[in-house]
Structures are given as C-alpha cells and as structure tokens.
Amino acid sequence: MSGIALVYPYRYKHARETMLFHPLGLAQLTALLRKDGLDTSVKDLTFRDSDEVLAELASERPRVVGIYVMLTMIEYARTLASEIRRLVPGVLLVCGGPMPTLRPQQFLSEFDLVFRGEAAQSFPRFCRDYVNAAKPLDVLEHCDRYPGIAVRNPEDGLILHTPSQPSTEVQLNRLPIPDRSDYDHARYQEFWQEREGCSPAGIMTTYGCPYDCEFCSRPIYGTLFRRRNMDSIMEEIRDIRSLGYDGLWIADDCFTLDLGHVRAFCHRLIREELSMSWTCLSRTQEIPLKDIELMKRSGCRKVFFGLESGSNEVLKLMNKHTTVEEAERTLHLFAHCGIETAGFFMIGYPGETCESIETTLAWALRLPLNELSFTIPFPLPGTRLFQRVHGVQADADWQYENENRMIYESDFGNDYLQGRIEETYTKFAERHRQDTL
Numbered sequence: 001m002s003g004i005a006l007v008y009p010y011r012y013k014h015a016r017e018t019m020l021f022h023p024l025g026l027a028q029l030t031a032l033l034r035k036d037g038l039d040t041s042v043k044d045l046t047f048r049d050s051d052e053v054l055a056e057l058a059s060e061r062p063r064v065v066g067i068y069v070m071l072t073m074i075e076y077a078r079t080l081a082s083e084i085r086r087l088v089p090g091v092l093l094v095c096g097g098p099m100p101t102l103r104p105q106q107f108l109s110e111f112d113l114v115f116r117g118e119a120a121q122s123f124p125r126f127c128r129d130y131v132n133a134a135k136p137l138d139v140l141e142h143c144d145r146y147p148g149i150a151v152r153n154p155e156d157g158l159i160l161h162t163p164s165q166p167s168t169e170v171q172l173n174r175l176p177i178p179d180r181s182d183y184d185h186a187r188y189q190e191f192w193q194e195r196e197g198c199s200p201a202g203i204m205t206t207y208g209c210p211y212d213c214e215f216c217s218r219p220i221y222g223t224l225f226r227r228r229n230m231d232s233i234m235e236e237i238r239d240i241r242s243l244g245y246d247g248l249w250i251a252d253d254c255f256t257l258d259l260g261h262v263r264a265f266c267h268r269l270i271r272e273e274l275s276m277s278w279t280c281l282s283r284t285q286e287i288p289l290k291d292i293e294l295m296k297r298s299g300c301r302k303v304f305f306g307l308e309s310g311s312n313e314v315l316k317l318m319n320k321h322t323t324v325e326e327a328e329r330t331l332h333l334f335a336h337c338g339i340e341t342a343g344f345f346m347i348g349y350p351g352e353t354c355e356s357i358e359t360t361l362a363w364a365l366r367l368p369l370n371e372l373s374f375t376i377p378f379p380l381p382g383t384r385l386f387q388r389v390h391g392v393q394a395d396a397d398w399q400y401e402n403e404n405r406m407i408y409e410s411d412f413g414n415d416y417l418q419g420r421i422e423e424t425y426t427k428f429a430e431r432h433r434q435d436t437l
C-alpha cells in the first residue's frame with residue numbers, strides 16, 4: 001500500500017458561468033504532505049473519467065484517501081467514497097472542506113473521519129502519525145489529539161468533535177506555496193482561453209472576512225482576517241506563471257478590505273514586472289480613485305462586486321453594511337478607470353417585496369456593469385439566513401454551480417423569479433450587443 005491520495009470530486013457539467021480552477025485547498029495540503037516526506041497522489045476529476053481514477057486507486061492502494069467536499073459535490077463525493085471503500089480494502093477514508101465542516105454527520109456513514117475547518121496544521125500531522133505508526137489503530141483511537149476532528153464513537157454511535165483551530169497569520173505565512181504539479185493545466189488554460197481569451201489560476205492572498213452578511217457562509221476561514229506576506233504571494237505567482245497561466249483569479253473573500261495590502265500587492269506586481277492580469281472580489285466600500293488607478297496599472301482586469309440589491313431596506317435586511325449610493329459611486333469610478341465590473345445580485349430575499357425585486361432588476365440594468373449574475377437566495381447551513389427561513393428542503397443541495405431554485409417556504413414562486421432573471425439576462429445581453437455595434 002502507498003501513502004495518501006487526495007481527490008477533487010468535481011464534475012464539469014457545462015453550467016452557465018462555470019469557472020474552472022484547480023482546488024487550492026488540496027494543492028496546499030499536497031505541498032504540506034510532500035514536505036513531510038509522505039508519498040502523495042492527487043486525483044482531479046474535473047476532466048477525468050471516474051472509472052479510470054477508481055482503477056488507479058485500486059492499483060495504488062493508498063492507506064488514506066482524502067476527499068474535498070463543497071455544496072455541489074456532496075453526492076458524488078459520497079458515491080466515490082463507497083466505491084473506494086469497496087476497491088481498496090483497509091483504506092482510511094477522510095473528508096474535509098466546507099460541507100463536512102458544516103454537516104459532519106452527513107459524511108460519517110461513508111467516511112471514517114471528518115476534518116472540520118482549516119486543516120493545514122492538523123491533517124498533515126494526522127497523516128504523518130497514522131502512516132508512520134507501528135499500530136495505526138492506536139492513532140485512530142486517540143484522534144481527539146487533532147483539532148477539527150469529527151468521528152463516530154463505535155461504542156455508542158455518538159459523534160465526537162474536537163474544536164477546529166484557525167491558523168494564525170504567522171502560521172499561514174510559514175506554509176509552503178500550494179503544490180500545483182498534479183493538475184491538467186493545459187485543459188484548464190484551454191477552457192479559459194476559449195471563454196475569455198486569457199488563462200487565470202486561483203490564488204488566495206488574505207483569509208477570512210470580518211463582515212457578517214446574513215446569507216454568507218464562512219465555514220473555513222470565518223471572521224478572522226489574515227494577510228499573507230508579499231514574498232510568499234510573489235513566489236506563488238511566479239510558480240503560476242511558470243505553469244503557463246497569464247492571469248490570477250484572486251479568491252479572497254474581499255481582496256480590497258485592507259487597502260494597504262492592495263497597494264503593496266500592486267506595487268510588487270509592477271516592480272517585479274510579472275505582467276499578470278488579475279481579477280478579485282470586492283465590497284462596494286469607498287475606494288480612493290488613486291488606488292483604483294494603481295490597481296489598473298498593475299494589471300487589474302475585472303472586479304466582482306457583491307451588490308445584492310438595489311434597495312437600501314433589503315441591504316439592511318441582509319446586514320450588508322453597504323448602500324445603493326455607495327455602490328453606484330464605486331462602480332462609476334472603476335468604469336472610469338477602465339476596469340471591468342461584474343455584479344452579483346439576489347432576488348426573492350425573505351422580507352423583500354415584488355417592488356424591491358423590480359427595483360433591483362432595473363438598477364442592475366442601469367449600472368455600468370460588464371457582467372451580471374442573479375441568484376435566488378440559498379440558505380447555506382451555518383448562516384443566519386438558514387435560521388430565519390422555514391421549511392428548507394433537506395435534500396435540496398445544489399448539484400451544479402449557480403443552480404437557481406427556491407428551496408424554502410417563500411412568498412415568491414420559483415417560476416416568477418427564474419422568469420424575471422432570464423428576462424433581465426436577455427435585456428442585458430441585447431443592450432451589450434447594441435453597445436458593441
């Protein structure tokens with residue numbers, strides 16, 4: 001039997017506005033496991049056939065298989081786990097990522113162990129102890145030594161939890177850069193080149209977000225905002241460049257939260273002449289014009305804003321701490337500086353009215369946006385929205401990205417919301433066609 005296999009159970013279903021990126025969490029864990037001398041293989045299912053991957057695992061016979069799970073991957077991850085259990089006798093099946101963090105009990109029939117929250121410190125330590133132990137069962141018996149564990153006690157069937165431990169900024173800065181050597185970069189780049197004429201790779205430069213939007217789930221990094229140092233970020237960007245990417249998709253919850261960090265990032269990109277275009281997510285807080293100009297000079301191509309609603313009352317309901325007026329000012333500044341903008345909106349929010357929905361749709365069409373995306377609210381487990389709504393369908397997890405479906409008792413019908421979203425997309429596309437003629 002060999003060492004550890006890490007699996008990314010993503011099925012590319014060609015959904016609207018799909019974004020394909022190799023999984024950063026698994027790449028980070030791979031770097032750590034290999035640094036500890038553990039034989040590690042990675043199976044990214046994005047472009048691969050699951051039978052082929054299962055056959056590989058059956059022949060490699062890893063001691064531990066770790067599977068990443070987020071909302072859209074629950075069913076596939078559980079099916080794969082059952083197959084792997086059948087094909088690799090004696091394997092220890094472990095999962096981690098957002099959904100096992102939020103609902104560990106959902107995974108403990110197929111998996112032996114769940115790692116909740118950040119696992120950069122705990123999972124490599126556990127694997128090292130387990131793989132090197134003379135009696136691995138002893139390690140399992142004492143798995144309460146590792147933070148963020150959920151495991152079923154075989155005697156009484158109850159689930160044992162140990163609290164997860166967020167890394168400090170110092171610990172995060174000691175991590176090696178993610179190991180991206182196991183992914184089919186040519187396929188990822190081909191996907192992006194066809195779609196946008198450039199090929200970005202994902203990167204995180206800060207972790208956590210201190211805001212408390214009612215609908216937002218922050219299962220892994222929570223509210224504790226932490227920054228990586230620029231030397232490590234630049235090392236990672238050089239690595240990404242060497243793999244053939246020409247851009248970055250900065251996955252930070254809110255990259256512009258600390259403008260000092262943004263300025264330092266832009267200055268380093270310019271100074272090191274890395275010539276990478278980049279996109280990021282931002283709130284619509286005031287950002288001074290000179291900072292937006294600096295972002296542009298350093299290669300910023302597009303910024304995604306969580307605009308959510310064109311009604312200040314609804315923004316208050318969401319606990320967004322932004323206003324419609326502030327959003328308009330910020331978007332115009334970005335447009336003025338030649339940075340593309342994309343807006344995320346939600347309609348059908350509990351507590352809003354048909355009037356506020358229409359206000360949002362009309363507002364979205366008036367704003368200087370290059371792209372827009374509407375969502376019917378999805379009460380993610382662990383959010384305050386989840387607690388506020390009633391009758392959430394227990395088995396209504398999304399099967400693919402941007403799946404727009406009302407899954408709780410609401411004043412608004414699915415057909416009405418989906419219909420208005422489609423009409424607005426059509427109007428937006430028509431307007432853009434006319435603008436480019």
Ligand code: B12
Binds near residue numbers: 020026096219252380
């Ligand atoms: C980048 C990102 C994306 C990227 C790609 C992600 C990818 N390839 O993995 C894109 C843009 C494609 C994307 C899409 C979506 N995303 Co997204 N995304 C993120 C984001 C911003 C960062 C994830 C990341 O890379 N983190 C950095 C790495 C280092 O951390 P990590 O992955 O969490 O890994 C750590 C731990 O989780 C753990 N771990 C991870 N894997 C494993 C495996 C094992 C075995 C173990 C033990 C531990 C472990 O250890 C790691 C190190 O500490 C998060 C928000 C966030 N800040 O976390 C949302 C987030 C994960 N996304 C989310 C959602 C909802 C979506 C979409 C469904 C949105 C949509 N409208 O369609 C789609 C689904 C796409 C799909 N794959 O099906 C939710 C997930 C909610 C949930 N409960 O599952 C999050 C949490 C955002 C949010 N606030 O709601 N996303």
